[in-house]
Amino acid sequence: MPTEIPKTSLPEGAVIQEIFKKIIADGYEQLIAITISSGLSGTFNSIRLIAQDFPQLETFMFDTKNIGIGAGSHAIKAAELITQGATFEEITNNLSHSTDKSKIFFSVATLEYLQKGGRIGLVSAVLGNALKLNPIITCNEAGVYHTVAKSRGRKKSLEKTVSLVKEFVGNHQNVRLLVAHGNAEPEALVLVDVLKKEIPQANEILVDQISPALVVHTGPGLIGLGAQLLD
Incomplete structure (x- = not known):
């Protein structure tokens, strides 16, 4: 890549x-x-x-x-x-x-691949990288990519992603948590522990590598956190 x-x-x-x-x-x-x-x-x-x-x-x-x-x-x-x-x-x-019972939020490590893939313009990518902006992307009701938040720096971006998952889960008690990564397993495993603490009622946590067909548009370092409501 x-x-x-x-x-x-x-x-x-x-x-x-x-x-x-x-x-x-x-x-x-x-x-x-x-x-x-x-x-x-x-x-x-x-x-x-x-x-x-x-x-x-x-x-x-x-x-x-x-x-x-x-x-x-x-x-x-x-x-x-x-x-x-x-x-x-x-x-x-x-x-x-x-x-609407399954939601995934992706934190992008760099804007380089979104720009190369034509998802955002060169100026936006350069400016975003300069400001160290990390967009958090999900799918809206129409099933189209939608930026739900932007944070400065990797740490804040991942913290915000966790909070979005927690907000989506709310008071639901029968929940499956989802963690996916693009060549970022160490970070993903740390976030598994964070999710266990923040959403203790979860039945299980699925962890896996992101498909190349998805990560090709976002680049290595992608982290996806989400949940599936089972009740």
């Missing part, structure tokens, strides 16, 4: 078609397709259109209006419901009412 910024793209239609064919060949009759926000990627619409070519497979499309681990948490919830023996209708109904 120091010398070249890779490009990202949605899966080719032929690839999606082959996956559909394999699902049917394996004997499945119902499919739950959970994707990142349609406001950030054409993946949702591409799968939706291809699904129409396979009427023998009852397909439920779920647009998470979210990104990264915030979107992935919905897939985890669906898998848990399947394990618990929930019906297709029960699972799809649960998902349909859960879009």
